[in-house]
Amino acid sequence: MTTSIDPPAASFKLSMLIYDTRYRSITFQTIALIAFLIFIGWLFNNTAQNLADLGKEPSFGFMTEQAGYDINQRLIDYNSQSTHLRAAFVGLLNTLLIAVLGCITATIVGVLVGVLRLSGNWLIARLMTVYVEMFRNVPVLMWIVLCMAILIESLPSPRDFRGETPEASMMLFDSVAITNRGVYIPEPLFSRGLGDVSVGGVFGISLDLIAVLIVLGAGLYGAAKIRKRADVIQNATGVRPRTWHTRLAVVFVPLIILLVALGFHLGYPALKGFNFQGGTHMRNSLIALWLALSLYTAAFIAEIVRAGILAISGGQTEAAAALGIRPGRIMSLVVLPQALRVIIPPLISQYLNLTKNSSLAIAVGYMDITGTLMGITLNQTGRELETVLMGMLVYLAISLSISSVMNWYNSRVKLVER
Amino acid sequence: MKKTAFIGALTVAGLMAGAAAAATLDDVKARGKLNCGVNTGLAGFSAPNASGEWEGFDVAMCRAVAGAIFGDGTAVEFVPTTGKTRFTALASGEVDMLSRVTTWTFSRDVDLKFSFAAVTYYDGQGFLAPKSLGVSSAKELDGATVCIQTGTTTELNLADFFRKNNMSYEPVPVETNAEGQQQYLAGACDVYTTDASGLAATRATFENPGDHVVLPEIISKEPLTPLVRHGDDEWGDVVRQTMFALIAAEELGITSANIDALSATPGNNPEINRLLGTEGNLGEMLGLSADWAKNAIKVGGNYGEIFETTIGENTAIGLARGLNALWTDGGLQYAPPFR
Structure with a gap:
């Protein structure tokens, strides 16, 4: 009795798609995929048709x-x-x-x-x-x-801050107001600001913020460099040089110089009209x-x-x-x-x-x-x-x-x- | 997972749209009850009472339509809807009609594809302010914090009003009337704005209504109207003519007290006879029984009676007829002739 190792190429029959284990899984997966695609197509078609019947074709x-x-x-x-x-x-x-x-x-x-x-x-x-x-x-x-x-x-409303003997008062040297409409905190302002840069004409980003971030980033990068050098020295000699003061200086000195140059000051909230005005308003919902x-x-x-x-x-x-x-x-x-x-x-x-x-x-x-x-x-x-x-x-x-x-x-x- | 959610959304959208096209009157008759979209709770207009039954002006309109169709004002399933869900509920066929203090506007009529039946309440947007605020006019509200329900025309009116008067304001969006009330009473907003009728209804539920005042300015026109889907005019006619029947009944002096006597035998006023079905075939034209209008009016009385028992001056809401008086009394309520 002899067995052939390679099946003859010409003898492929359609029934093998189901009965031959080599093809069976592919057959079923193909059928499932087609059925799935038809279902998706039907859903799309049905939705589009129904919306069209309602006279509401999808449009943006x-x-x-x-x-x-x-x-x-x-x-x-x-x-x-x-x-x-x-x-x-x-x-x-x-x-x-x-x-x-x-x-x-x-x-x-x-x-x-x-x-x-x-x-x-x-x-x-x-x-x-x-x-x-x-x-x-x-x-x-x-x-x-x-x-x-x-x-x-539980929080007082802005009305309570009014009058000779108000029921509520501002905190931290009159700089923070906590009300039931939100918290008002001082906002950073720049008297010699650089203005905004427009992004694609859609919205503006404050150049002041970008400048501060760049200087801060550069400072942190410099501080990391100094620290790495200290690591190298420590590994070589076993003595770690004191670097914390230089690192602090690298981060903060340029930042402070920049803030002074931009005329940084704080805008404090004040009760005007119905609400507090000025400052940054963090709403209760937030x-x-x-x-x-x-x-x-x-x-x-x-x-x-x-x-x-x-x-x-x-x-x-x-x-x-x-x-x-x-x-x-x-x-x-x-x-x-x-x-x-x-x-x-x-x-x-x-x-x-x-x-x-x-x-x-x-x-x-x-x-x-x-x-x-x-x-x-x-x-x-x-x-x-x-x-x-x-x-x-x-x-x-x-x-x-x-x-x-x-x-x-x-x-x-x-x-x-x- | 993401894919299934997407397909799910499409399925929902597909099913929603599928339900919308059929003949609504036949569906309602086959179902044996009317599905009516109402407010989740606005005193005087639609709110469940102590025993859980829906009551109010909007609710009475739904009951009148159910009366016209089935001769039974209780054959209504009330579906509470928020300002955000109401149009989806109607467009998807979840409700057959919407009677939910909804303003008739161009874009809702044309772009959202709804048919507005007949104006049941002529309203306008106002402001509710505590007396202690010391404000006597809405023009003094520059910089005020305003509580407002999202998803309503009031949002757009408010933006327009402050823009027109060159004033600034801080909107505090709220989802329901109850939330707005809570924020307003806690002082989280200076004034609360919505339709003047809604303000009166809200104020009526306060502990000390006298401490609050509705400012004199009415900043918009708000014709509150029950509505149905576009494209089913027969159904639209049923709702519209039921509203007109209620108004005509008041004009013709038909009340819940004398309606049985008037409809027992044809009288000498042909319009009353035609309306009550003792003469002519108006009911048949609508696809309803001959006594449709009689049944509709019997549920809660004529327009004036409904107004007085739900939101009128003797109720907690205490609204005067004003613009909503009959045209014969100098108001705007007017029904076309029944012939």
């Missing part, structure tokens, strides 16, 4: 029409005669603002709480447990609404949303940090202690750098969650992109499909950007295996 022309409504918090110039597109952009910047503020605060609070929850101090560890469980197990919307209600109901989102997400981050620390074998801590390293330094030099490898991947999804949760902003009237593009614009133009699709794309783009940046960071800190 409304984005260039006049918006007609005002937005309270705007990081770029905007008024009611601006376009819907610009209103959406104002909302997008507000979303990004809350996302950045929230992620930074949540990380700081989360890491602190996570570390403290492992503290040997019974009271601190239990308090942190209570914090984590309280925030983790109540929907974030409740926290947002609660924060807002507390701010509105503060409530920021607080609630940060504290809520921090509870999750705390658990992630705790898990990361516990993942590092206790032998590492003991070994470090045996070398005479102090507990605080064991945490920052030995445990946390290794724990980061475990912490970063789940941390990415917490950042994404925070950003997406910021779409609950409308609950407190914070005008993010959900409030402008998918809220008022949707209402005034009646373009549900277009605005919601655009909003989804925006969130998708933000989320993908965050995760790509964080993935890049993760690939830097992860264990290099050979």
Whole structure:
């Protein structure tokens, strides 16, 4: 009995697509793919057909029409005669603002709480447990609404600052006013400012801010260089030169010179008319949303940090202690750098969650992109499909950007295996 | 996951649009009840009472339409909608008609593809301010913080008003009337703006209504009108003619007290006879029974009776008829002839 090793090429039969294991999986996958594509095509076709029947063909022309409504918090110039597109952009910047503020605060609070929850101090560890469980197990919307209600109901209104014996007064040498309409803090002003530079004619960026950032960046870079040189000297000679004063000077002296040259001074808020005028106004909606989102997400981050620390074998801590390293330094030099490898991947999804949760902003009237593009614009133009699709794309783009940046960071800190 | 969400959105959009095209009157009859979109809670216009039944001016309009169709004013499913969800609810077919203090505007009529039935309440946007603010005119509001419901025409009117008078303001957007009330009472905004009727309704629920005043300026025209989808004129006619029947009934002196007597036998006023179905075939033309208007009026009385029991001067809301008096009394309410 002989067996042929190579099947004869000519003997391919159609039935082999199902009965031959070499082809079967490909056959089924092809069928599934075709069915899936037909389903998608049907959905698209059905939607387009139904919208056409309603006389509402998808179109994005409304984005260039006049918006007609005002937005309270705007990081770029905007008024009611601006376009819907610009209103959406104002909302997008507000979303990004809350996302950045929230992620930074949540990380700081989360890491602190996570570390403290492992503290040997019974009271601190239990308090942190209570914090984590309280925030983790109540929907974030409740926290947002609660924060807002507390701010509105408990703080004095601007009226209370008035009169001979006002019920409320400003804090920190009359520079900060905390009211139930928000917190007014002094704003940086430049009497010899450089003006704005226009980006594509769409919005302006303050040249003063750019100058300050450049000088600050250069200073930090210089300080890092000095520190590196100190490392080299220490490695070569065993003696570390004292550099902290030169490093401080490199960072701050040019910055102070620049600020003086630009005529830097603070603009203080003052009660004028109905409200405080001048200064930077941080609205209650921003503060409530920021607080609630940060504290809520921090509870999750705390658990992630705790898990990361516990993942590092206790032998590492003991070994470090045996070398005479102090507990605080064991945490920052030995445990946390290794724990980061475990912490970063789940941390990415917490950042994404925070950003997406910021779409609950409308609950407190914070005008993010959900409030402008998918809220008022949707209402005034009646373009549900277009605005919601655009909003989804925006969130998708933000989320993908965050995760790509964080993935890049993760690939830097992860264990290099050979 | 992202893909599924996208497909999900398209599916929803597709289904929504699919439901919109059919003949609404047949659907409503087959279903046995009317789906009516109302406010989530605005005293006097639409709010559930202590026993959970919907009450108010807008609600009475829905009940009248249900009365015209089924002869039963309770055959209504009330769907609470916010300023943001109302148009989607109507366009998607979730509700058959919307009776929710909605202003009839050009773009809603033309661009959003809705048909407005008949103006049930002529309103205008005003400002509610605490007396302690010391403001007697809206022109003095430069720099004020204004609470405003998002997704309404009031937002656009407000922007226009301050722009026209060269004043600045700080809008505090709120989602519902209840939130606006909370912020206003806590002093988080100086004034609260919405339709003057809504301000009166809101003020009526305050602990000390006397401490607050509605400023004299009315900054816009707000003809509040029930509406239906474009493209189903038969259904639009049913809603529109029901509204007109209520107004005509007041004009002709038909009240819930005398309607049974008037409809028992044809009287000597042919228009009353035609309206109540004892003469002619107006009901048949609409695709309803001959006594449709009688049933509609019997639910809550004629237009004047509905007004007086829900938002009139003897209620907590305390609105005068004003522009909403009959044309014969110098108002704007006017129904075309029933013939």
